[in-house]
Amino acid sequence: MARPHGECSLTPEAAFDSVSTARTAPGKVIYVDPVSGSNGNAGTQAFPVKALFQAIALANASGVPTKVMAKGGLYIRGNNFSNNGGDATVDIAFVAYQGRATVTTSDEFSAIADATNTNAYTQTVAAATVNKVVDLTSRTTDGGYTELVNVPTIALCNTTPGSWSHEGTVLSIHRQDGVAVTHGNTRAYRGRTRNFQITRAVNLYFGGEFGNDGFDLEGGSSLGVIDVRPATVSPTQKVLALSNLTARYGGGKIDAQAGRGVSVDGWHGLAIAKNVSADFNQTDGFNLHATAAVAFSGLLTINCDAVDNGRLGGSSCNSHTLHEDAIGIDVCSRFERGHGGTIRNIGTSRALYAGTYIADDRGDTYLAGGGTLPPAAVRIDESAKAWCDSTRTVMPAGGTEYATSVSTAKIFKRNTWPTRTPDSGPIASFAAY
Numbered sequence: 039m040a041r042p043h044g045e046c047s048l049t050p051e052a053a054f055d056s057v058s059t060a061r062t063a064p065g066k067v068i069y070v071d072p073v074s075g076s077n078g079n080a081g082t083q084a085f086p087v088k089a090l091f092q093a094i095a096l097a098n099a100s101g102v103p104t105k106v107m108a109k110g111g112l113y114i115r116g117n118n119f120s121n122n123g124g125d126a127t128v129d130i131a132f133v134a135y136q137g138r139a140t141v142t143t144s145d146e147f148s149a150i151a152d153a154t155n156t157n158a159y160t161q162t163v164a165a166a167t168v169n170k171v172v173d174l175t176s177r178t179t180d181g182g183y184t185e186l187v188n189v190p191t192i193a194l195c196n197t198t199p200g201s202w203s204h205e206g207t208v209l210s211i212h213r214q215d216g217v218a219v220t221h222g223n224t225r226a227y228r229g230r231t232r233n234f235q236i237t238r239a240v241n242l243y244f245g246g247e248f249g250n251d252g253f254d255l256e257g258g259s260s261l262g263v264i265d266v267r268p269a270t271v272s273p274t275q276k277v278l279a280l281s282n283l284t285a286r287y288g289g290g291k292i293d294a295q296a297g298r299g300v301s302v303d304g305w306h307g308l309a310i311a312k313n314v315s316a317d318f319n320q321t322d323g324f325n326l327h328a329t330a331a332v333a334f335s336g337l338l339t340i341n342c343d344a345v346d347n348g349r350l351g352g353s354s355c356n357s358h359t360l361h362e363d364a365i366g367i368d369v370c371s372r373f374e375r376g377h378g379g380t381i382r383n384i385g386t387s388r389a390l391y392a393g394t395y396i397a398d399d400r401g402d403t404y405l406a407g408g409g410t411l412p413p414a415a416v417r418i419d420e421s422a423k424a425w426c427d428s429t430r431t432v433m434p435a436g437g438t439e440y441a442t443s444v445s446t447a448k449i450f451k452r453n454t455w456p457t458r459t460p461d462s463g464p465i466a467s468f469a470a471y
Contacts, residue, residue, distance in 0.1 A: 044370030044393050046312075046340050050245065050279035053310045054131065057277050058103055058241040061131035065102025068093045072111040072139075083107075089117040090132075090141065091124035103129040103241075110137025110251065114221075115145050120232035126240050135247040143169075143231040143257030149211065149219040155196030158203075158210040159219040168209055169229035169259055169290025169297075171202040174222070176214065180345050180375075182318040183225070186211065188291050202226070227257030229292030234258070235265040239272030239306065245281035252282035262301025263288040263319065266309070271331045275307035282313045289320025296320065299344065303327040308336045315343040316357075323347045323357040323373070328364040328387075335364050342371040354378035354402055354411055360387035360422070368394050378402035379417030379441075387422045397432040413437035414462070416449065423448040430455040438462045 055062055068081035075088035081096050090106070090113060097104035115121050118141045149159035172183035187201045192210040195203040200214035209226060211219045233255050236242070246252035255263045263285035266278055280300070289297015299316025302309045304327065316323035323344025328335035337360070348355020357373035357380045360366045366389035373380045373396045380399040383389055401413035411417070415431035418424045419442065426449060431439040435458070440449050442463030449465045 044341060046338070046369055048310065048338070050243065050281040050310050050312050053277050053308060054241060054243040054279035057275075058129040058131070060103035060105055060129040060241065061133070061243055064105035064131065066097065066100040066104045067107060068096050068104060069107045069109070071109045072113045072117055089113070089122070090119045091122045094119065094124045094126050094130065097130050098127045101128060105131045105133060108132060108134050108139045108253070110134060110139055113139060113141040115143050115228055115231060118142065119234040124235070125238060126236050126242065127238055129241040131243040131245075132253065133245055133247050134251045134253050136251070138250070138252055138254050140254045140256065141233060142225060143228045143233050143259070144221075144225040145228070146221045147219055147224065151218070152192065152196070152210065155192050155210070157216065158192055158196045158212045160192070160208050160210050162207050163204070163209040163226070165207050166204065166292060167228050167230065168202070168204045168226050169257070169292045170287065171211055171224065171226045172287065173200070173213060173224060180317065182286065182346065186213075225256065227287055227290060229259050229290060232258060232260050232265065233263050235260055237267060237269045239268040239270065239276050241277050242266070243279040244283050245279070250282070254284045256287045258288045259290065259292065259296050261296060261303070262298035262325070264300045266301070266305060267303035268305065271304060271329070272306045275334065276305065277307055278302065278305065278309040280311040280314050284315040284317070286315065286318045298322040298325045299347065301325045302335075302337065304329045304332060305335050306332045307334065308338065310338045311342055312340040313342065314339070317343060317345045317347065319347045321348055321355045322359050324359070326360050326364045326366065328362040330362070337364065337366045339368045339371050341369070345372070345374045347375075348377035348402070354382050356380060356382045359383060360389055361385050363387060366390070368392065370394065374398055375400060378411030379414050381415065381424070382417040382419070383422040383424060384420045385422055386420070389424045390427065391424065391429050392427045394426075394429045396429065399433065399437060414441040415439050417441045418447045418449050419443050421446040423450070425450045426452070426454055428453045431457055433457070433459055435459070440465055
C-alpha cells in the first residue's frame, strides 16, 4: 500500500515569515560557493564566500535579518556551519540554490596505501577524532550509506574488507571493494565536531530556492546534526523552520550516546519540519526537550522520515521523542526501526499522530550497554499522553504495537489500523478523553 501523504495549512515558510523578514525581505543577502568562493570576499553574488560559518559571521556583523544563499555542492568540515564558530545572533534564512548543498563533518582525503598493510589506505588525522566511516558507493536497504566496521588496529583493518581503524594519529581504511580511498567514494565523519549548532534564540529557516534544492547535513557530534539549544530562554516565541532537508549520520564510535538528527532543547516557540529525513543517527531522529523555564515548546512534523536510528546506545533511542511538557503534532510521517519505542514520549508531554506509519521497533535489550525496553512501536511513559488517529503500526511477532508502563501514561486511539499483537497498558478511544 502507498504511504499516506499529508498536508497542513501551516508550512515552514509561512511559519518563519510570520515572525521574520529574513527570507522574504532580508536586510542583507550573502552568497556562498564551496568551489569558487573565498572567505576574504564580501559575500556578494559576484564575490561569494566559501564557508557557511563565514556567511553567519557576516550576517551577525550586519545586525539585520539575513538571507544566506548557499550554492549546491559539497561543504567539507572546514566550510560547514559550525566548525569555526557559526553561532547566529540574528535571524537567518538559509536557502540552497542550483542543487543540493551537502554539508558534512568530514575532510577531503589524501590517503595513500600503507607500505606494510597494503590493503589499508592511511591518512594522518588528529587522535581519536573520527566517529564513523561510510562508503558512498554502497547503499543499505533503507538508502543510507553503508557503514564500515571499526576495528582496533591497522593490521586487522588490512585483513578485513569494509573496515577502518584509528590508532594514534593514523586513520586506516580498507574499502570492501579494495579500491583507493578518495573523497568521492568515502567519508570519515569527525567526532566531537559540530555541523549546525546555535545557542542563541533567533528565528531560523532552512530550505531551497526551487524544486529539489535543499540541504543535506551529514555528521555531527555535539547533540545533533542540527542542534538548537539556546543558553537563555527567549521572552518571545521563535520559529525553527526546516524544509526539504536531511540530517543524517550523527554520532558514532567516539560519542556513542550523542548524535541525534534534529535536536531541539529549551526552545520557546515552534519547530516545524516538512519533508525532512532524520535517519541513520546514533541516538534519536527527532528529539524535543522543553525546560521548565519555557512557556511553550512545540514540534510539528509533516511527511518526515526517521529510519534506523539508535545504533549503539544502551537505552531508548527513538525516531520521534518528546520530553518534559513538550507538545508534538505529526502528520503522515514514517518512523521505522527505533530501539525501545520508535515513538517514545515521557514527562508530561502531549502529542497527536495523524496518519503516521510506525514499524519494526527493535527494543534496546540487546544493544551495547544493555537497555531494558522491549520492542514497541509507540511507547508512552510517566505522565505523557498521545492521541493516535489513523496511525498504522507494523511490528513483528513478540513486539507490542501500543504500550504504556504506568496508569498515568495514556494512549488514545481512533481509526487506527488493525494490529497483530495486543496493546500493553492503559489504551482508550478518543471518546474516553
